[in-house]
Amino acid sequence: MSGAVLLETKALSKRFGGVVAANNIDFTVTEGELRCLIGPNGAGKSTLFSMLCGIQKADSGEIYAFGKRVTHRQAFHRVRRGLGLTFQSNRAFHDLSVAENLAIPRKPLHARSHQKAAERYRYALDAFGLDPADQTRSGELSHDQLQWLEIAMVLAGFPDLVMLDEPTAGMATEETNRTAEVLKALQDSGLTLLVVEHDMAFVRLVADSVTVLHQGTIFAEGTVEDITTSEAVRSIYLGKA
Amino acid sequence: MSESLPLAASLIYQIGATAAFLFLAAVGLVIILGMMNIINLAHGELMMMGAYAATITHHAGLPFWAAVIASFFVVAIFGAIMELTIIRRFYGRELGALVVTWGISLIMGQGAFLVFGPFMQAIKIPGGSFSYGAFSFSEYWIVLMLVSLLLVLALWLVYNKTTYGLQAKASMQNAEMARSLGVPTKRIYTLTFALGAGLAGLSGALLAPTATIAPFMGQQFVAPAFITVVVGGGANVISGAVGSGVLLALIKTPVGMALGAFSGTVALLIAALIIIRIMPDGISARLQRVFDRRVQKRQS
Amino acid sequence: MIQRSLRLIGGPADIGRTPLFWVGFAVAVAFFLLYPTQVSSFRASNVAYYLLNVPMGLGMALLWGYCGVLSFGHVAYFGIAAYLYGIIAGNMAGSSWGPLVGVGGGLLGCAIVAAIFGYFVFYARVQKWIIPILTLVFTLLLETFLGQTAGYQWRVGTVLLGGYNGMTGIPWFQLGGFVFEGYSFYYLCLGIVILTYFGLRMLMNAKFGQVVVAMREDELRTEMLGFDTRFRQCAVFVISAMLAGLSGLLYVQWGNYITPSQVGLLQAALPVVWTAVGGRTSLLAVVIATIVLNWLTYTLSSQGNQYAMVIIGGLLVVTMMFFPRGIVVMLAETIGRRPWRRRQAAEGRS
Numbered sequence: 071m072s073g074a075v076l077l078e079t080k081a082l083s084k085r086f087g088g089v090v091a092a093n094n095i096d097f098t099v100t101e102g103e104l105r106c107l108i109g110p111n112g113a114g115k116s117t118l119f120s121m122l123c124g125i126q127k128a129d130s131g132e133i134y135a136f137g138k139r140v141t142h143r144q145a146f147h148r149v150r151r152g153l154g155l156t157f158q159s160n161r162a163f164h165d166l167s168v169a170e171n172l173a174i175p176r177k178p179l180h181a182r183s184h185q186k187a188a189e190r191y192r193y194a195l196d197a198f199g200l201d202p203a204d205q206t207r208s209g210e211l212s213h214d215q216l217q218w219l220e221i222a223m224v225l226a227g228f229p230d231l232v233m234l235d236e237p238t239a240g241m242a243t244e245e246t247n248r249t250a251e252v253l254k255a256l257q258d259s260g261l262t263l264l265v266v267e268h269d270m271a272f273v274r275l276v277a278d279s280v281t282v283l284h285q286g287t288i289f290a291e292g293t294v295e296d297i298t299t300s301e302a303v304r305s306i307y308l309g310k311a
Numbered sequence: 312m313s314e315s316l317p318l319a320a321s322l323i324y325q326i327g328a329t330a331a332f333l334f335l336a337a338v339g340l341v342i343i344l345g346m347m348n349i350i351n352l353a354h355g356e357l358m359m360m361g362a363y364a365a366t367i368t369h370h371a372g373l374p375f376w377a378a379v380i381a382s383f384f385v386v387a388i389f390g391a392i393m394e395l396t397i398i399r400r401f402y403g404r405e406l407g408a409l410v411v412t413w414g415i416s417l418i419m420g421q422g423a424f425l426v427f428g429p430f431m432q433a434i435k436i437p438g439g440s441f442s443y444g445a446f447s448f449s450e451y452w453i454v455l456m457l458v459s460l461l462l463v464l465a466l467w468l469v470y471n472k473t474t475y476g477l478q479a480k481a482s483m484q485n486a487e488m489a490r491s492l493g494v495p496t497k498r499i500y501t502l503t504f505a506l507g508a509g510l511a512g513l514s515g516a517l518l519a520p521t522a523t524i525a526p527f528m529g530q531q532f533v534a535p536a537f538i539t540v541v542v543g544g545g546a547n548v549i550s551g552a553v554g555s556g557v558l559l560a561l562i563k564t565p566v567g568m569a570l571g572a573f574s575g576t577v578a579l580l581i582a583a584l585i586i587i588r589i590m591p592d593g594i595s596a597r598l599q600r601v602f603d604r605r606v607q608k609r610q611s
Numbered sequence: 612m613i614q615r616s617l618r619l620i621g622g623p624a625d626i627g628r629t630p631l632f633w634v635g636f637a638v639a640v641a642f643f644l645l646y647p648t649q650v651s652s653f654r655a656s657n658v659a660y661y662l663l664n665v666p667m668g669l670g671m672a673l674l675w676g677y678c679g680v681l682s683f684g685h686v687a688y689f690g691i692a693a694y695l696y697g698i699i700a701g702n703m704a705g706s707s708w709g710p711l712v713g714v715g716g717g718l719l720g721c722a723i724v725a726a727i728f729g730y731f732v733f734y735a736r737v738q739k740w741i742i743p744i745l746t747l748v749f750t751l752l753l754e755t756f757l758g759q760t761a762g763y764q765w766r767v768g769t770v771l772l773g774g775y776n777g778m779t780g781i782p783w784f785q786l787g788g789f790v791f792e793g794y795s796f797y798y799l800c801l802g803i804v805i806l807t808y809f810g811l812r813m814l815m816n817a818k819f820g821q822v823v824v825a826m827r828e829d830e831l832r833t834e835m836l837g838f839d840t841r842f843r844q845c846a847v848f849v850i851s852a853m854l855a856g857l858s859g860l861l862y863v864q865w866g867n868y869i870t871p872s873q874v875g876l877l878q879a880a881l882p883v884v885w886t887a888v889g890g891r892t893s894l895l896a897v898v899i900a901t902i903v904l905n906w907l908t909y910t911l912s913s914q915g916n917q918y919a920m921v922i923i924g925g926l927l928v929v930t931m932m933f934f935p936r937g938i939v940v941m942l943a944e945t946i947g948r949r950p951w952r953r954r955q956a957a958e959g960r961s
Contacts, residue, residue: 577756
């Protein structure tokens with residue numbers, strides 16, 4: 071792993087009225103890692119996530135993606151640089167066919183290795199059992215298949231870094247494990263992933279590094295073992311800290 | 312000194328009158344938009360209806376102020392019927408509601424033409440005028456400014472101090488939750504639409520002495536009312552309407568005085584385009600943020 | 612190239628993809644092609660009027676049905692193109708190329724105004740209900756402005772704007788020495804209707820159209836796949852404004868005059884009605900509705916009917932309440948579900 075920093079924030083802050091959703095966050099994602107962002111409800115995961123991809127504007131601080139400052143760039147610019155993301159609630163186009171869903175994504179301007187990205191996309195289609203010529207209305211798919219379709223759509227845009235917001239929400243154990251396998255395989259093929267998650271079981275399955283958010287600040291950072299064995303982390307999940 | 316004081320008074324009067332006009336033109340629209348998320352394009356025609364109701368009852372012998380109040384109830388009842396028969400099918404379908412209320416407005420405009428003919432004898436402007444320095448002031452417009460202020464106060468009281476206001480705000484924020492807590496949301500929506508329609512009728516009646524009473528008079532309120540609402544935004548509609556009414560009056564009055572009424576209205580449209588480019592969520596959202604920041608400072 | 616075009620036409624963006632449908636379609640086109648040979652030039656000219664409104668209806672379907680953006684003021688672009696054509700062609704009355712320059716100027720004018728307007732609303736990412744209101748205000752102001760241009764001081768070159776009486780004596784369209792009037796103008800309109808229909812059907816089946824529909828379904832998701840949704844909405848707005856302008860151009864070439872009431876409230880309602888009644892998510896349904904409703908309004912108003920606006924408004928209310936997806940589309944679906952009546956379905960759509 072080269073260890074280049076793909077995504078970085080410096081002193082990122084955001085408030086809603088009197089609530090501090092993000093307080094001076096310095097956060098990095100390096101190339102090749104699969105990082106999980108965890109934290110109890112209201113810790114600021116979603117706010118950080120939507121500031122990273124450009125849906126919400128930060129009050130102060132800077133965001134860098136692929137070495138370029140993108141703090142004030144529109145969301146689609148970041149996507150074109152090589153960022154991809156899925157939403158917490160499934161947002162594949164339910165009224166369009168599977169084929170159309172997979173045809174829509176736009177190829178980024180600077181995909182560094184098109185061939186690898188194309189391989190990853192084909193792998194994901196295969197692993198999730200999706201057919202790019204399928205004319206079924208995607209709204210008729212099952213919940214799990216829809217989640218997978220959205221991941222495949224994002225990969226069709228040949229991203230270098232994929233951000234997933236609770237990709238296994240609502241999935242049964244078997245499908246969760248399948249998703250974890252695919253994400254690990256994608257990481258092995260060189261893709262960088264950032265996963266927002268609150269299901270600790272899933273985090274143990276996939277993550278190699280974990281960032282814990284609590285009350286809008288980074289509470290702890292480390293390997294899965296460090297985090298899962300930490301008394302302090304356990305206590306904030308139980309609401310003691 | 313003796314020159315500049317009357318000039319200042321006249322300028323304030325002009326701006327105040329324009330702001331009062333914009334607020335009155337927008338108030339019914341704003342209630343329905345803010346509380347129900349329905350954009351009522353028949354708003355101008357409801358104002359027309361109010362003007363007709365006031366004119367007819369006044370010519371029939373009712374005193375002017377009684378006629379104004381009567382027109383509030385006439386149009387409110389009409390609004391309630393409109394909500395019960397048509398509007399309630401369109402909750403959650405913003406564009407559908409826009410189109411259907413537009414259809415209603417076409418029917419109402421042409422319908423008034425067919426029933427009442429092309430013109431109706433107008434009401435004389437109540438009260439006289441006085442002059443100060445070289446400028447003349449209409450008593451009626453000063454009363455309208457006061458009435459606008461009273462309306463703001465009354466609406467604030469209704470929405471903050473009554474059960475209906477509380478239930479209406481709850482229904483707006485989360486209808487399902489409100490229903491499960493026993494709030495009769497359907498009745499609340501009917502009442503709210505009736506209130507908005509009634510206010511449109513009231514405004515139409517109040518502005519009737521200053522306008523030509525004709526079937527398509529509603530059209531002249533469309534531009535000012537909707538621009539006021541667009542600029543005001545949807546976050547806190549009453550303060551938004553007041554804020555944008557004043558801001559737009561500050562733009563429209565000098566342009567209108569210098570270049571004529573039509574240029575004043577064009578300036579309104581251009582101002583609206585520029586303001587939404589700067590503040591896409593309208594003035595009310597901006598006001599809300601400023602207010603939030605104050606609260607933060609006080610807390611920290 | 613031809614194969615690609617055929618594939619694009621056959622895509623899922625519009626109703627009617629079966630062979631039987633195309634037979635019906637061909638019959639309908641043949642009917643319109645042969646119609647003038649059987650009737651007087653006056654009646655052909657009436658049908659030309661129904662046809663010339665189709666591009667504006669299609670522009671409305673593109674904007675409202677496919678892109679999810681509603682405009683109540685598309686007649687403003689109808690009027691802008693028409694007045695610009697009148698001014699340019701009128702000033703170049705001596706030249707046989709004047710009308711062509713007028714057409715270019717009219718369409719360019721529409722595109723510029725629509726782009727400026729679109730920049731302000733789409734780049735501000737305003738809520739969707741604001742756009743119909745601002746477009747309506749725009750067209751009402753345009754009507755007021757044009758209405759007060761009576762008198763000799765309101766002239767551009769040699770052409771008078773004419774206030775509420777409108778602009779008169781606008782030249783026919785001509786290419787070189789060939790003037791389009793009577794039957795030839797009918798075929799000009801028919802040709803433009805067929806070309807714009809197939810052009811839009813291809814555009815909507817192409818990647819561009821897929822992304823437009825994706826934006827309608829979920830704007831944020833589309834942006835997060837790397838698309839500048841502001842630019843695309845603005846582009847669709849400009850295209851549909853130019854289509855309205857195209858109708859405006861044909862209108863003044865048809866009647867040789869225009870009045871400010873063409874950009875007024877009643878006219879503004881018409882394209883919305885055609886699109887709603889036809890079914891905004893089908894181009895063909897809107898073509899059918901535009902022709903049928905224009906025939907209806909023409910018949911009503913030629914009898915001096917005062918109820919025109921009540922009927923139009925009532926139609927709009929009834930359609931939105933009981934046929935929210937459009938009367939033509941819902942009829943087509945009902946007939947399409949019965950295989951033994953397919954043939955009639957295909958012909959019924961013509």
